[in-house]
Amino acid sequence: MTEPGAAVRPWRQEGVSQRPGVPAWGAPRGGPPAVDADLWLSDASASWAYGGADGSGVRVCVLDTGVDASHPMVGGVQTAMRVELDATGEPKVVPTEPTDSTGHGTACAGVIRSLAPACSLASVQVLTSGAQGTGRVLIAGLKWAIDEGYDVINLSLSTSKPALRAELAELCDTAYFRRSMICASAHNSPVTSYPWRFAAVTSVASIDQRTVDNDQVKHYYNLTPPVEFFAPGVNVQVAWTAGTVIKATGNSFATPYITGICALILSKHPELTPFEVKTLLYSTSANVGGSHVR
Amino acid sequence: MSDSAQAERAFPAPAKAYESAALLQPIVETARGVFGAAASSIFILDLDDSALVFGAVAGAGADSLVGKRFPLDTGIAGWVVGSHESLRLDDLSGNPTFSRDAAESTGYVPNALMAAPLLFEGECVGVLEVLDWTEGSRTELEDLALLGLIANQAAAAVRMLARLIPEGDPYADPRIAAMSGQIRRSLSRLSGPELERRLDILRSLVLMFDD
Numbered sequence: 001m002t003e004p005g006a007a008v009r010p011w012r013q014e015g016v017s018q019r020p021g022v023p024a025w026g027a028p029r030g031g032p033p034a035v036d037a038d039l040w041l042s043d044a045s046a047s048w049a050y051g052g053a054d055g056s057g058v059r060v061c062v063l064d065t066g067v068d069a070s071h072p073m074v075g076g077v078q079t080a081m082r083v084e085l086d087a088t089g090e091p092k093v094v095p096t097e098p099t100d101s102t103g104h105g106t107a108c109a110g111v112i113r114s115l116a117p118a119c120s121l122a123s124v125q126v127l128t129s130g131a132q133g134t135g136r137v138l139i140a141g142l143k144w145a146i147d148e149g150y151d152v153i154n155l156s157l158s159t160s161k162p163a164l165r166a167e168l169a170e171l172c173d174t175a176y177f178r179r180s181m182i183c184a185s186a187h188n189s190p191v192t193s194y195p196w197r198f199a200a201v202t203s204v205a206s207i208d209q210r211t212v213d214n215d216q217v218k219h220y221y222n223l224t225p226p227v228e229f230f231a232p233g234v235n236v237q238v239a240w241t242a243g244t245v246i247k248a249t250g251n252s253f254a255t256p257y258i259t260g261i262c263a264l265i266l267s268k269h270p271e272l273t274p275f276e277v278k279t280l281l282y283s284t285s286a287n288v289g290g291s292h293v294r
Numbered sequence: 295m296s297d298s299a300q301a302e303r304a305f306p307a308p309a310k311a312y313e314s315a316a317l318l319q320p321i322v323e324t325a326r327g328v329f330g331a332a333a334s335s336i337f338i339l340d341l342d343d344s345a346l347v348f349g350a351v352a353g354a355g356a357d358s359l360v361g362k363r364f365p366l367d368t369g370i371a372g373w374v375v376g377s378h379e380s381l382r383l384d385d386l387s388g389n390p391t392f393s394r395d396a397a398e399s400t401g402y403v404p405n406a407l408m409a410a411p412l413l414f415e416g417e418c419v420g421v422l423e424v425l426d427w428t429e430g431s432r433t434e435l436e437d438l439a440l441l442g443l444i445a446n447q448a449a450a451a452v453r454m455l456a457r458l459i460p461e462g463d464p465y466a467d468p469r470i471a472a473m474s475g476q477i478r479r480s481l482s483r484l485s486g487p488e489l490e491r492r493l494d495i496l497r498s499l500v501l502m503f504d505d
């Protein structure tokens with residue numbers, strides 16, 4: 001029982017949905033509050049966690065619009081698949097050309113590659129056929145990536161369909177136990193969507209690195225989940241269609257940043273579980289204190 | 295799919311432009327005004343045709359775009375429908391994809407674009423877009439959050455519009471439906487000058503009714 005007058009810890013607050021007056025799920029101006037943590041894992045610094053790593057040996061899968069493998073910021077993909085609906089409407093995952101008509105998946109792949117240049121990248125198109133069968137296509141693509149044992153799965157998308165919640169949650173739990181890290185974007189708007197709200201995934205929203213004291217590219221921990229981490233997602237330069245580069249803002253561009261960090265950690269410490277990788281994301285967050293802070 | 299569900303998904307006929315304008319136009323005007331933008335549009339999802347349809351436009355393209363449609367599997371709006379996520383893109387003018395899409399559909403080439411899904415009870419019913427806004431005091435994230443709030447209002451309006459149309463549709467009156475069927479059957483048996491003569495008579499009658 002909480003003692004009278006005792007401050008309620010941020011993560012114990014009831015009904016945390018969004019902070020009024022600031023971006024839905026995104027970091028407030030000035031960044032999230034500092035966490036005064038006397039971490040037992042005082043050696044778990046960024047340099048220990050991923051210093052010198054390049055992502056080699058780690059398999060990353062991007063579920064999105066496809067990836068343009070020829071874009072200079074992507075540097076090729078090792079596998080390209082797409083989900084299609086057969087004559088009976090059942091989704092099937094089939095090989096495809098590594099292309100992207102929209103640009104979004106290419107942007108995500110470029111961010112991951114910029115952090116983990118030696119990782120193996122796979123692309124699964126789950127967003128090319130518009131809204132027809134979106135839910136089944138997403139679930140089929142995610143199930144394929146988990147079955148294939150990818151180490152990190154980037155999901156810069158979500159669904160607000162309540163009917164998909166249970167099946168998505170089960171898949172995310174399966175991924176967690178099979179040591180597939182799922183990094184998922186929080187919604188940019190104050191709506192409830194999935195799978196980023198599940199504890200088995202690592203959820204990401206944006207921070208405007210220009211509004212924090214230290215504008216070096218870093219990730220931050222959020223004291224008031226369900227969003228767990230903030231990463232650069234404002235006005236970031238990303239790869240786009242036809243070899244171009246644009247500036248983009250949105251949680252979907254912050255997520256591949258965390259995916260890239262996870263790839264680096266697993267590259268250096270391949271034996272770690274998703275639970276441990278997430279702990280390292282926490283201990284290496286720019287706002288989490290301790291003697292190891294960089 | 296049930297008939298009523300199909301009717302709800304269908305884009306309202308041009309005959310219902312009044313309801314569409316009354317519900318949607320103020321929202322795009324608001325979005326355009328709030329962001330000081332060159333244009334703002336609401337796209338309505340037509341799942342049966344796998345298309346997005348311009349439901350309302352403020353600013354550039356307002357006179358010519360309402361009712362125009364484009365395939366769902368292309369463009370940023372299509373991505374927003376599929377991902378249920380919103381995003382903001384800058385520095386688009388040099389992007390050939392954007393130039394081509396924009397030129398084909400709107401004749402207007404944006405340099406910057408924000409888009410948010412219209413989500414209603416777990417379904418995406420359309421997209422709200424804002425093009426080439428004026429930089430203000432809000433941050434990019436705050437802009438996206440604000441666009442999401444306006445999109446929530448637009449989603450409710452689009453859903454309401456879809457429910458309004460079948461109920462208020464005069465063609466649902468069986469007497470009118472029977473009359474139009476008789477006319478179509480009669481005309482389908484004709485051709486050449488006789489068809490033209492009957493069509494002229496009908497056009498004159500329509501003009502007389504409109505007067």
